[in-house]
Amino acid sequence: MSDPVRLLDGGADEFEAELLRAGRADAVSAHSRKQILAGVGIGGLLTASTMATGVRAAAKGWLTTLGAGTVGAVAIWASVHAVSSKPAALPLPPAAKVAAPVQAIIPPKPAEPTAVNAAEPAPAPATAPLPLKPAPHNATTSDTSLTAELTAIEQARAAFLAHDYGQALRSLDDYARRFPKPQLRSEATVLRVESLAGRGERETAARIGRDFLQNHPNGPYAQRVRSLIGEGSASVHAP
C-alpha cells in the first residue's frame, strides 16, 4: 500500500506549506551539539574547566525552571554526579581531573517507554527529591567546591519540590553557613524566595526578592523573581 502524498507535496495551502517548511528547517546548531555531547559525557573536551562551566550552565538552566522541576533538574543532577562520583568510564584527556563517568550520569528514572504504544501519553516523570549524597564540607578546588555547592542547592531544591519548604530553607541556611563566598548566590536566593513564598512568608519573600532585584535588575532570574513577588508589589504568589 502506498503512502499518502505529504502535505508539502500537495494538499497544503501556501500558509500551511510555510509552516511546514519552517518545521522541516529545524536543525541542531554546532553549539548545541557541543553542549549536548559534553552534557552526556562524550564530548571529548571534558577538562576540569569545561566541566565546571557545564555544571554552572546546568545550574543556570535549571533555575529557569525552578518550581516546575523539569529537564534542568536532571541536567544538574547528572552534572553533580558527573564530577563527584565513580571513576571515569570513558577515555578522557589527562587534564580531565574531574571527569564525567558515563555510568555516573544516570538520572533516577524520570521517564522511559513502557507501553506497547510508545506514543501514548504516560504519567509525568517523577520530580520527587533526587537521591544525592551530601557533599564533602572540606572542598578545596574550585570545581569540587562548585560541585558541593550544587549538591547543597539541589538538596534544598529537592525539599522544595517535595513541598517541604521548611527543610528547603534549613538547607539553604546550611548552604549559607558552609559557603560564605558562594558561587551560586543568586540561585540560592531565588530558591529561598520560592521556599518562603511556598511557606506563606510573603513579606519576607517580597523583601528578599526586592533586594535581589535591586542588585540584579536585569539578571537571568529577575523575571522569575518579579513574577514571584508580583511585579513591584509586595504581594507574593505561591509557587
Place this chain on the structure above:
Amino acid sequence: MSVTSSAGSPAETESGDGAVPSETLAAPSQPLALKSLVTEHLDFVWRSLRRFGVPAADVDDATQQVFLIANDKLSRINPGSERSFLVGVATRVASHVRRSYHRREAAELRLSVNPHEATPNPEELTQRLEARALLDRVLDAMPEDLRAVFVLFELEELSIDQTASLLLLPRGTVATRLRRAREVFHEQAKLVGAGISTKRRPGP
C-alpha cells in the same frame, strides 16, 4: 534516513518498549554504545523534541535528558530498535517539559529561539521564526498521539511503515492518526492564519 524495524521480535512482544530483559544480553561496552547512540541519533532526537513541543530554549537540555535515560537503559535496548526506544523516551520527555512549561506560565518563551542557531538574513530570520512559532501553536493543539505521527511523517519525512515501526504501532493506526492529525492541522492553521490575518503572514 534509515529506520530499522524491530517489530515482531520476541523480546519486544513481551516488553513492548524496544527493550529486552537485561539478563538476556551480554553486557555491552556501554561507553562505546552510548557514544554510538548519541552520534547516530542526536540530530533526530533534537529535531523530534523540538517538534514534539519542547521550547527552543529547552531542547538542548531535553536532548541530554533523553540520552541520559537511554544510557541508564543501554543494556536493555534491543539491538536494532534504538531509534524506536529514543522516540518513546523523547515523546515522554517532551510531554513532561511541555506540562512543566505551561506551569511556569512563561508563554513569552514559546517564541524564543536558540540564540546559537545559524542565522540567515534578518528578514528571512523574522519570517522563519514567525512561521516556526505559528507551527508550534498549530502542533500544540494536536493530541500527543496524533502529533507524533504527524511530525514523523510530515516533518521528518518518514514513511508510514517507518513511522509505525518507530512508534510500535500497526500501519493502519498510523494512517488513521495521520488523517486525523491532518484534519487538526488544517483546522488550526486556519485559526492561526485568521488570527494573524490583519498582520503580515509569513511566507512569500
